[in-house]
Structure formats: C-alpha cells, structure tokens
Amino acid sequence: MMNKSILVVSGLTMDFGGIRALDRLDLDVGPKEIVALIGPNGAGKTTFFNCLTGIYLPSDGDIRLVSPQTGRGSRLNGLKPNKITKKGVARTFQNIRLFSQMTVLENVMIGRHCRTSSLIMGAILRTRKTRKEEQETIDKSYDILEKVGLSEQANEFASSLSYGAQRRLEIGRALATEPFLLLLDEPAAGMNPQETADLVTLILQIRDEGHAILLIEHDMKLVMTLSDRIFVMDYGKKIAQGTPAEIRVNRAVIKAYLGEDVGPDNA
Amino acid sequence: MITVKEVKRSLLVSLWFVFLTFPLMVIKVNPYERTVSWRWSNMVYVAIGTFVISLLAKAWFVRKERRMARQQDSCHARIPIIQRILQRPGYRYPLAAFLLGAVLAFPHLFSTYQANIMTTALMYIVLGLGLNIVVGVAGLLDLGYVAFYAVGAYSYALLNLHFGLGFWTVLPVGGLLAALFGVLLGFPVLRLRGDYLAIVTLGFGEIIRLILENWNAFSKGPSGISNIPRPGFFGLEMSLDQAMIYMYYLMIGLLLVTIFVVNRLQDSRLGRAWLALREDEIACQAMGIDKTRTKLIAFSLGAFWAGLIGVIFAAKTTFVNPASFTFMESAIILSIVVLGGMGSIVGVILGALILVLLPEYLRALSEYRMLAFGAILVAMMIFKPEGLIANVRRIYCYQGRKSNTALKNDE
Numbered sequence: 001m002m003n004k005s006i007l008v009v010s011g012l013t014m015d016f017g018g019i020r021a022l023d024r025l026d027l028d029v030g031p032k033e034i035v036a037l038i039g040p041n042g043a044g045k046t047t048f049f050n051c052l053t054g055i056y057l058p059s060d061g062d063i064r065l066v067s068p069q070t071g072r073g074s075r076l077n078g079l080k081p082n083k084i085t086k087k088g089v090a091r092t093f094q095n096i097r098l099f100s101q102m103t104v105l106e107n108v109m110i111g112r113h114c115r116t117s118s119l120i121m122g123a124i125l126r127t128r129k130t131r132k133e134e135q136e137t138i139d140k141s142y143d144i145l146e147k148v149g150l151s152e153q154a155n156e157f158a159s160s161l162s163y164g165a166q167r168r169l170e171i172g173r174a175l176a177t178e179p180f181l182l183l184l185d186e187p188a189a190g191m192n193p194q195e196t197a198d199l200v201t202l203i204l205q206i207r208d209e210g211h212a213i214l215l216i217e218h219d220m221k222l223v224m225t226l227s228d229r230i231f232v233m234d235y236g237k238k239i240a241q242g243t244p245a246e247i248r249v250n251r252a253v254i255k256a257y258l259g260e261d262v263g264p265d266n267a
Numbered sequence: 268m269i270t271v272k273e274v275k276r277s278l279l280v281s282l283w284f285v286f287l288t289f290p291l292m293v294i295k296v297n298p299y300e301r302t303v304s305w306r307w308s309n310m311v312y313v314a315i316g317t318f319v320i321s322l323l324a325k326a327w328f329v330r331k332e333r334r335m336a337r338q339q340d341s342c343h344a345r346i347p348i349i350q351r352i353l354q355r356p357g358y359r360y361p362l363a364a365f366l367l368g369a370v371l372a373f374p375h376l377f378s379t380y381q382a383n384i385m386t387t388a389l390m391y392i393v394l395g396l397g398l399n400i401v402v403g404v405a406g407l408l409d410l411g412y413v414a415f416y417a418v419g420a421y422s423y424a425l426l427n428l429h430f431g432l433g434f435w436t437v438l439p440v441g442g443l444l445a446a447l448f449g450v451l452l453g454f455p456v457l458r459l460r461g462d463y464l465a466i467v468t469l470g471f472g473e474i475i476r477l478i479l480e481n482w483n484a485f486s487k488g489p490s491g492i493s494n495i496p497r498p499g500f501f502g503l504e505m506s507l508d509q510a511m512i513y514m515y516y517l518m519i520g521l522l523l524v525t526i527f528v529v530n531r532l533q534d535s536r537l538g539r540a541w542l543a544l545r546e547d548e549i550a551c552q553a554m555g556i557d558k559t560r561t562k563l564i565a566f567s568l569g570a571f572w573a574g575l576i577g578v579i580f581a582a583k584t585t586f587v588n589p590a591s592f593t594f595m596e597s598a599i600i601l602s603i604v605v606l607g608g609m610g611s612i613v614g615v616i617l618g619a620l621i622l623v624l625l626p627e628y629l630r631a632l633s634e635y636r637m638l639a640f641g642a643i644l645v646a647m648m649i650f651k652p653e654g655l656i657a658n659v660r661r662i663y664c665y666q667g668r669k670s671n672t673a674l675k676n677d678e
Contacts, residue, residue: 123537
C-alpha cells in the first residue's frame with residue numbers, strides 16, 4: 001500500500017504560537033481510494049487541509065505527492081496554493097466559498113484557469129488558439145455541470161442556488177482543475193437525506209473516474225458507507241486508523257467521541 | 268402610503284436638522300458692528316426642506332421595497348432598460364451608427380470650445396475605463412491612480428525637453444513607463460487588501476506629486492514645464508483650432524481602441540480571474556489562480572492607460588506642473604467608476620460624461636461642485652449601490668448539445 005500511495009504525509013506538525021494544532025500526523029492516500037478524516041470539533045481536521053493546500057505553512061513534517069500518471073514525486077511544503085492545485089490537488093471549503101456574483105458556469109470555468117494559458121495578448125487579439133481554448137473551457141465546464149447535475153442552472157448566479165446545490169457546485173469547480181486527489185471539507189454539511197444520498201452517488205462516481213478522495217465529514221453513516229479507510233483525529237493527534245469496521249469498535253475512538261465513562265461492554 | 272409614524276419621523280429629522288444648522292443658518296454675527304442678527308426665516312426653510320426631502324426619500328424606499336417583493340414573487344431577474352435596449356440586436360447597430368455619426372460630427376456642429384471640453388471628457392472616460400480594470404473588475408481600491416497619469420505626462424514633457432522626442436514616439440513609452448511604475452508599486456503592496464491597499468496607493472500618489480514639486484533639478488518644480496509640442500500629423504502645420512479638433516478625433520480613436528481592448532479583456536480567461544479575485548482570494552488560489560501575478564497584470568494595465576492619457580494631457584495643454592496631479596483627480600476618476608457602475612463599460616462612459624460635463628455647464632455652481640459630488644456619491648450609495656448601469660454577466664453557449672440561446676452584453 002505505502003509504496004503506491006499518491007499522498008504521503010509524515011510527521012506533519014502545525015503550531016499556532018503556543019498551540020499545537022497538528023501533532024506529528026501521519027497519513028497516506030492510495031490511488032482511487034476514498035479516505036475519511038474524522039474527529040470531534042477542533043481536532044485539527046480543517047487545519048490539516050489548509051496545510052495540505054498551502055494556505056498554512058506547516059511548522060514541521062513532510063507532505064509528498066506522487067502523480068499517478070508520471071509516477072514522479074514532489075514535496076508540497078512551502079508551495080503556494082495555486083502551485084499545489086496545479087500539481088493535482090483540489091479542495092472544497094467547509095464554509096462555502098463560491099464566487100457568488102458570477103454565474104454557475106463561470107465558477108466552473110474559473111477552475112479551468114490553471115489548465116489554460118491565454119494571457120493579455122491572446123485576450124485582446126483573440127487568436128485562434130485563445131478561441132479554441134475558450135470553447136474547450138466552456139464545453140468541459142458544461143460537461144462537469146452535467147456530472148454534478150447543475151447544467152440547467154448554468155447561467156444563474158451561484159448565490160441563487162440552494163445550499164446542497166452550492167456544495168455540489170464547489171465539487172464541480174474543484175473537479176475542473178483536473179485533480180487526482182480531491183479534498184472535500186464536510187461535503188454533506190447542511191444537506192437533507194435525499195441530497196446526501198445523491199452526494200454519495202456523486203462521490204462514488206468521481207472515484208470510479210480515477211480520482212482519489214480525502215474527506216472530512218461528521219455524517220457517520222456517509223463516512224462508514226463511502227470510506228475505504230478512516231483516520232481519526234483528536235487534539236491534533238491521530239488516535240486511530242483502519243477500515244470502517246475496525247474504527248467502529250475502536251476503544252480510543254469511542255472514548256474521544258463519547259467521553260471516558262464508556263464501559264468495555266459497550267465497545 | 269405614508270403613515271403617521273413616518274410623518275412623525277420626518278418631523279424629528281427636520282427638527283434635528285434645524286438644531287444642527289442653527290448656528291450656521293440662523294445666527295449671523297457681525298464682529299465689526301458688534302451686532303447679532305437672527306435670521307428666523309432661514310430656520311423655517313431648513314425645517315420645511317428637510318421635512319419634504321425626508322418624506323420623499325421614505326416614500327421612494329417604500330416603493331422600492333414593494334417592487335423588490337413583487338420581483339421575488341415572479342422570480343424574474345430584472346434587466347435594466349438600457350441593458351435591454353443594448354441587447355436587442357435590432358437596436359444595437361442603428362444606435363451605434365447614430366452615436367458614431369453624432370460623435371464624428373460634433374466638432375463641426377459646435378464651437379472649438381465645446382470640442383475642447385468634449386476632449387477633456389473623453390480623456391476622463393479613458394482614465395475611468397483604465398481604473399475600471401483595477402477597481403471595478405479586479406476589486407483593488409487604488410486611490411493613487413493619478414500618479415500614473417503624472418508619470419505619463421512628465422515622461423512626455425521631460426523626454427521632449429531633453430531629447431526632443433515627438434508625441435507619437437513618447438505615447439507608447441509613456442504608457443509603458445507608467446505600467447512599469449505600476450509593477451514597481453504593485454509588487455510590494457498588492458499583498459495588502461481593501462483599506463490598506465487604498466492607503467498605500469493614496470500615499471504613493473502623494474509621493475509622486477511631492478517629488479515632482481520639490482525635485483527642481485529633475486522636474487522644474489512647481490513652475491512646471493511649458494512649450495510642450497502638440498501632436499503632429501505627418502508634419503502638417505495646424506492652427507490652434509485645427510489642433511484642437513485633431514486632438515478630439517485622436518481621443519475618439521483612442522477611446523474606441525480602449526473600449527475594444529477592455530471589452531475583450533473582461534470577456535477572457537484573465538477577466539474572469541480578476542472578477543473571481545474580487546470575490547474571494549482564498550478560493551481563487553485554491554482554484555490555481557496566481558494571485559500576485561493576476562493582480563499585477565490588472566494594476567499595470569490600469570497604469571498603462573493612465574500613462575497614455577498623461578502623454579495626451581501634456582500634449583493637449585502644452586504645459587505640465589504638479590498642481591494637475593492632486594488627489595482630487597484620483598477622487599474624480601474613482602467617482603466616475605463608482606457612479607457609472609463597477610465593471611460596466613457603458614456605465615463608466617456615462618459616469619465620466621456626467622461628472623466632467625456637468626461642472627463645465629454649471630459654472631455658476633462651481634463653488635458647490637465638491638458639495639454636489641459628495642451628495643451625488645452618497646445618494647448613489649443609498650439608492651443605487653450597483654452604479655448607474657450594473658454589469659451583466661455573460662451567458663456562454665455550449666457547442667456540444669443544442670446550443671443554448673446566446674445573449675451577449677457586449678460588442
């Protein structure tokens with residue numbers, strides 16, 4: 001497993017002043033794998049994502065990414081967020097961060113930015129290459145909207161979408177950057193059961209298309225049905241890892257979630 | 268429609284205004300004759316005036332709210348009337364032809380003086396369009412825009428003075444120099460956001476002006492540089508009137524080029540990135556947009572246009588001194604963008620025409636010009652925060668399946 005991993009995090013530590021938000025965290029994700037990261041509020045899950053995507057600079061540790069296409073590895077620490085996205089890691093945000101005054105389609109088109117290249121002169125002269133690139137951007141974005149089920153609303157403002165649809169648009173926008181590793185930060189938060197069920201189908205479909213997925217989620221039903229493996233965090237430390245079946249009966253996990261007073265019988 | 272409660276409120280408002288303006292409007296002290304005159308009639312005017320205005324504003328708001336509620340019911344986005352006219356293909360070309368005809372015939376129909384004022388207005392339109400890229404589209408609040416304008420103007424003045432370079436040679440050079448200054452300033456400060464960026468750019472604008480004012484050996488200080496040649500036309504000798512009209516056509520040409528370029532930039536990969544950057548920087552970076560580079564491009568492009576107009580300004584007035592590049596200029600250009608509608612080309616044109624031509628034709632009120640400016644801007648923020656003409660997002664068409672109806676707001 002380890003030698004085929006596309007993401008290997010080792011000893012990742014993040015200090016904010018005197019507070020250690022992440023404490024020597026190890027984690028790995030294999031190709032086409034769905035890995036969940038769970039833990040109580042404040043455990044450091046989103047901090048972990050922010051370190052991974054370059055928004056925070058980790059205090060210590062190593063993040064290595066191995067491209068499944070080329071097999072070449074590279075270190076992500078200290079890279080700017082946009083460089084990391086270009087290397088094939090895309091994310092969604094826990095508190096939705098869409099471009100609300102742009103249309104749904106434009107939001108996805110923004111995701112194509114790092115895979116296209118036309119600049120000032122191309123835009124002014126509108127060369128053949130630029131026009132081709134633009135049409136390709138539009139078509140690919142439409143395809144993605146169809147995949148996430150939003151093609152009907154393509155020309156509406158992103159802010160006019162329902163909550164669940166906005167979350168799906170965020171996934172679509174992340175997919176447009178052509179990632180091989182997709183980070184989802186609480187994709188099911190605030191969704192009704194029907195929307196959650198649709199989301200599960202969508203995530204599985206994305207996985208089948210060859211993307212690996214690392215997700216943070218509080219909806220345990222969703223985590224247990226989707227994940228191949230689960231990592232559990234508490235107070236910045238990894239307290240357990242394993243398959244859903246293993247995690248379900250893990251003593252440390254139950255203690256972290258439910259408190260000290262759990263008798264051995266309940267395990 | 269207007270309830271008793273609102274009338275009471277308006278009464279209170281007018282009382283408050285009477286109280287506030289009492290020392291100014293009512294008491295008149297004459298220190299020489301040691302008399303105090305009480306102008307009670309003024310108090311009555313203030314009271315009645317504010318009462319009526321407050322009631323009218325209230326009524327307007329009630330109507331607006333009702334209209335908004337109705338819109339939410341019908342669930343239809345309301346497209347402004349001007350936008351609707353522009354989008355109708357049947358109207359667009361005749362309208363454009365008529366405008367072009369009117370614009371071309373203008374200096375022959377009216378006096379040279381009028382053409383001269385129009386040239387100034389055209390310059391401000393282009394300046395507005397340039398700043399629009401920075402403020403309206405990319406959302407970088409730049410209060411020192413006039414600095415780049417000054418760089419352009421002085422590069423023509425100085426290059427002509429020392430090396431005898433002509434207008435057409437310096438035009439691109441001035442633009443590029445301004446763009447270079449844009450990059451130099453932008454590189455360290457573009458990591459700042461919002462208010463902080465505004466303060467730094469404001470400072471930069473003042474620094475450039477102070478350098479020009481005090482570095483006598485370089486810029487001849489406050490006395491400025493005179494005898495700058497007007498633009499030539501293949502060595503043709505022109506009278507003053509002819510030169511003015513020539514200038515007018517030159518500006519029309521530059522304006523058309525600017526509209527073309529800005530329009531294409533907005534509707535491109537880069538334009539979308541700017542818009543996205545205005546909305547959410549972190550999300551932008553997560554989508555793979557290089558924040559610094561994209562901002563720098565916007566900043567230096569805006570500066571480039573200011574530089575071009577700076578060269579033209581120097582050539583038009585044949586004289587430059589630092590007094591032309593005060594913060595007031597930046598403020599006017601910014602007002603043009605805000606009044607017109609952030610990011611909208613038609614809006615900026617309208618805003619520039621209003622803000623430049625109104626003071627010219629209302630010379631009698633020139634003392635109250637700043638007061639009126641302030642009032643207009645405050646009123647805009649309250650009643651129409653999106654500007655005179657809001658920018659409408661483009662609708663793209665998809666080649667794959669049945670092409671969707673394509674409506675474009677531009678070209």
